[in-house]
Amino acid sequence: MSILPEKHFAVIGAGNIGRILLERLRDAGVPPAHLVVCDSDTERASAAAERYGVRAAALHDEVVCQADVWLVATSPASVADVVKALAGTMRPGQIVVSFAAAVPVSHLEALVPAGVSVVRVMPNAPSLVGQGMNPVVYGTSAIPDARTLVEAVLATLGDWIEVADDQVNWCVGLSGAAMRSLVPVLEGMTRAGVEAGLSESDARRIAAQVMLGTAALALETDLSWEEIKGLTPMQTVDEPAVAQLFVDAARGVKAKIDGLQRKL
Numbered sequence: 657m658s659i660l661p662e663k664h665f666a667v668i669g670a671g672n673i674g675r676i677l678l679e680r681l682r683d684a685g686v687p688p689a690h691l692v693v694c695d696s697d698t699e700r701a702s703a704a705a706e707r708y709g710v711r712a713a714a715l716h717d718e719v720v721c722q723a724d725v726w727l728v729a730t731s732p733a734s735v736a737d738v739v740k741a742l743a744g745t746m747r748p749g750q751i752v753v754s755f756a757a758a759v760p761v762s763h764l765e766a767l768v769p770a771g772v773s774v775v776r777v778m779p780n781a782p783s784l785v786g787q788g789m790n791p792v793v794y795g796t797s798a799i800p801d802a803r804t805l806v807e808a809v810l811a812t813l814g815d816w817i818e819v820a821d822d823q824v825n826w827c828v829g830l831s832g833a834a835m836r837s838l839v840p841v842l843e844g845m846t847r848a849g850v851e852a853g854l855s856e857s858d859a860r861r862i863a864a865q866v867m868l869g870t871a872a873l874a875l876e877t878d879l880s881w882e883e884i885k886g887l888t889p890m891q892t893v894d895e896p897a898v899a900q901l902f903v904d905a906a907r908g909v910k911a912k913i914d915g916l917q918r919k920l
């Protein structure tokens with residue numbers, strides 16, 4: 657039996673990730689009365705609250721301060737300010753989960769009183785359909801109960817993997833933003849299907865299922881990359897060049913996030 661419905665959650669930041677969290681938690685059986693949303697843009701908070709049937713509140717409202725878990729999905733530049741604003745009323749046992757890029761868990765742990773667990777997650781958008789990959793870092797303060805609860809939240813989003821704090825900037829290019837790298841592959845395949853006379857939706861279905869099926873081969877077998885490629889004899893792209901493109905993309909994203917982290 658899930659522990660989620662008995663807990664109270666405050667989602668801070670009603671943007672892409674905040675809305676995904678509200679939707680997945682609601683669908684996982686968290687009662688709307690146990691969910692509250694805040695945003696510096698109060699209209700955005702109200703719109704999200706109306707859409708998911710939950711309450712909107714300000715950061716300093718009691719309902720926010722009393723939450724069991726704060727899911728902080730604001731821009732990276734605001735996360736420390738949000739945590740500092742809540743720190744004054746924090747009590748042992750409460751949990752802060754930051755979804756922001758470029759903000760190390762160690763930085764946030766230094767802002768909270770003893771007994772508060774701090775966790776960092778690098779979210780990704782396929783979580784909207786429960787197919788996300790969300791690398792997670794537990795702060796040194798995170799107690800076993802906090803891990804159990806955070807894993808229940810992550811299970812609503814898809815899969816997760818524990819990584820070190822200093823690996824998370826890599827994870828932006830490997831998972832957090834990686835969907836953006838893959839969509840052009842789907843777009844190109846769909847366009848080729850349309851050129852062949854297929855409807856847009858049929859072409860899109862073929863492209864998406866080929867990507868899903870290829871991913872399943874990677875996840876569900878222990879075949880090497882060469883063995884997987886060998887299942888289809890015809891090479892269709894410059895494979896080493898495409899692979900290198902993705903290595904370079906992840907390196908480039910890491911460098912960008914490292915730069916942002918130095919500025920925060």
Ligand SMILES: NC(=O)c1ccc[n+]([C@@H]2O[C@H](COP(=O)([O-])OP(=O)(O)OC[C@H]3O[C@@H](n4cnc5c(N)ncnc54)[C@H](OP(=O)(O)O)[C@@H]3O)[C@@H](O)[C@H]2O)c1
Nearest residue numbers: 669670671672673695696729730731732734755756757832
């Ligand atoms: N989207 C992704 O796929 C993805 C992937 C990896 C990591 N992330 C991380 O997840 C976090 C959220 O991303 P997102 O795409 O959801 O961003 P977003 O759509 O820009 O949403 C962030 C929301 O937080 C609000 N906000 C900013 N400061 C606030 C404060 N002090 N108190 C309350 N609300 C505040 C923003 O309002 P304003 O617009 O008025 O500032 C905005 O509505 C970011 O830190 C990002 O690094 C996102």
